[in-house]
Amino acid sequence: MSDLRERLTRAPKVVLHDHLDGGLRASTLLELADEIGHDLPESTPEALAAWVQRQADSGSLAAFLEPFSHTTAVLQTPHALERVARESVLDLAADGVVVMESRFAPELSTAGGLSIEEVLDAVLAGLHAGAAEAADAGRPIRVGAIVCAMRQADRSLEAARAALSRRDAGVVGFDIAGPEIGFPATDHAEAFALLRSELFPFTVHAGEAVGPESVAQALAVGASRLGHGVRVLEDVTVGGDDSATAGSGHASARPHFGRVASYVRDRQVPLEVCPRSNTQTGTSPSIAGHQVTALRDLGFTITLSSDDRLWTGTTLTDEMVLLAEEAGWGWDDFRQVTLDALDAAFIGQDERMALLEHVVLPGWTD
Numbered sequence: 102m103s104d105l106r107e108r109l110t111r112a113p114k115v116v117l118h119d120h121l122d123g124g125l126r127a128s129t130l131l132e133l134a135d136e137i138g139h140d141l142p143e144s145t146p147e148a149l150a151a152w153v154q155r156q157a158d159s160g161s162l163a164a165f166l167e168p169f170s171h172t173t174a175v176l177q178t179p180h181a182l183e184r185v186a187r188e189s190v191l192d193l194a195a196d197g198v199v200v201m202e203s204r205f206a207p208e209l210s211t212a213g214g215l216s217i218e219e220v221l222d223a224v225l226a227g228l229h230a231g232a233a234e235a236a237d238a239g240r241p242i243r244v245g246a247i248v249c250a251m252r253q254a255d256r257s258l259e260a261a262r263a264a265l266s267r268r269d270a271g272v273v274g275f276d277i278a279g280p281e282i283g284f285p286a287t288d289h290a291e292a293f294a295l296l297r298s299e300l301f302p303f304t305v306h307a308g309e310a311v312g313p314e315s316v317a318q319a320l321a322v323g324a325s326r327l328g329h330g331v332r333v334l335e336d337v338t339v340g341g342d343d344s345a346t347a348g349s350g351h352a353s354a355r356p357h358f359g360r361v362a363s364y365v366r367d368r369q370v371p372l373e374v375c376p377r378s379n380t381q382t383g384t385s386p387s388i389a390g391h392q393v394t395a396l397r398d399l400g401f402t403i404t405l406s407s408d409d410r411l412w413t414g415t416t417l418t419d420e421m422v423l424l425a426e427e428a429g430w431g432w433d434d435f436r437q438v439t440l441d442a443l444d445a446a447f448i449g450q451d452e453r454m455a456l457l458e459h460v461v462l463p464g465w466t467d
């Protein structure tokens with residue numbers, strides 16, 4: 102397996118779903134907190150990272166969210182935003198990522214007086230600086246930003262306008278994040294209508310805490326990808342069984358696809374799947390029993406991502422190695438999800454084809 106890990110680390114990978122405020126380095130969190138006199142529960146990077154991961158593993162949503170109060174507290178200045186953005190690019194490039202879409206909710210960084218546009222500009226400056234540095238170090242990486250609005254708040258229209266104002270400066274897409282239960286995507290219909298009218302693509306976190314009905318809402322507002330989306334599997338039944346247990350164990354039974362699952366599979370709507378994050382939030386029982394394997398077998402379009410790297414203590418390579426060890430995934434599966442992720446990335450076709458031909462395909466030969 103160490104040989105596979107080495108090959109996967111080297112292979113050119115694509116990350117579509119990575120949260121800036123969930124992936125900062127523990128050492129950076131400590132230094133930024135120190136600069137503003139913000140108290141943290143631990144005082145070394147190792148202990149702090151372990152604490153965040155314990156919170157994430159605890160099974161309680163309140164505990165899971167607690168570390169975000171600290172990352173949000175430090176991400177209130179252009180300096181901090183730029184630093185964290187720059188480092189995230191370097192960290193992903195070091196893991197062999199060649200196309201990265203970094204997402205963040207600018208509205209969470211306005212408590213110190215910054216406007217949403219100022220937050221965007223700081224993050225974009227950091228992303229571009231990180232990409233330039235990675236290229237200089239021989240690890241070129243294509244970086245785009247996805248602007249998130251929070252489901253439970255009412256600033257999505259403002260965030261959408263800001264995203265559009267920076268669409269030629271590195272913002273490539275839009276998303277809504279935050280609590281799925283009780284806050285349907287349709288609450289943000291005005292923002293999505295604006296984005297559609299401006300022909301600007303977006304993804305929506307859906308099918309993580311809520312099942313197919315939330316996926317249906319995300320599709321109804323026009324999402325072209327789904328953040329997680331794995332609970333769409335609940336809309337597939339096998340052999341007359343209503344529990345969604347489709348998969349290799351039922352190879353002889355013919356699956357029945359409900360309307361939502363049909364739409365997602367037949368139209369090949371890409372799922373941004375973050376396996377370990379899903380096991381932490383209780384969306385999936387384990388890596389071995391993760392919906393992603395059944396979804397792959399059923400012909401859904403799967404991409405793999407790292408979600409909140411500090412919370413999960415993960416990298417995209419780690420996610421792939423776990424799927425190999427615990428769910429039987431192999432090199433060809435990872436090659437396929439990489440090709441599908443490149444296809445789903447919010448980038449222009451000329452750049453996509455150049456990356457495919459010169460970077461991705463040559464890096465995934467056997």
Ligand SMILES: [Zn+2]
Binds near residue numbers: 118120
């Ligand atoms: Zn996410």
